Amino acid sequence: MKRSDSDEKKKKPMQNITINLPEIYDVNIQKLIKMGLLSSRSEAIRTAVREYLQKEYSVTLDLLDFFDNKE
Numbered sequence: 001m002k003r004s005d006s007d008e009k010k011k012k013p014m015q016n017i018t019i020n021l022p023e024i025y026d027v028n029i030q031k032l033i034k035m036g037l038l039s040s041r042s043e044a045i046r047t048a049v050r051e052y053l054q055k056e057y058s059v060t061l062d063l064l065d066f067f068d069n070k071e
Contacts, residue, residue: 019045 032038038047 026041029038029041029044032044033040038044
C-alpha cells in the first residue's frame with residue numbers, strides 16, 4: 001500500500017529514552033549546537049545512531065523497517 005504525500009509529512013512518534021554519555025561528548029555536542037551545525041542533542045544522537053546502523057551493518061534503513069512502525 002503506497003503512502004500519500006500527507007502521510008509522509010506526518011511526524012512519526014518518538015520514543016523517549018535516557019542515555020549516559022561521557023561529559024566530553026556532551027561538551028562537543030553543545031559546541032556543534034552553538035556553531036549552528038546541530039539543532040539539539042536529540043538531533044545529534046539520532047544522526048549518530050542512524051549513521052552507525054548504516055555503516056556498521058551495511059544495510060539500508062528500509063531493511064531494518066526504519067520507516068515502518070509495526071507495533
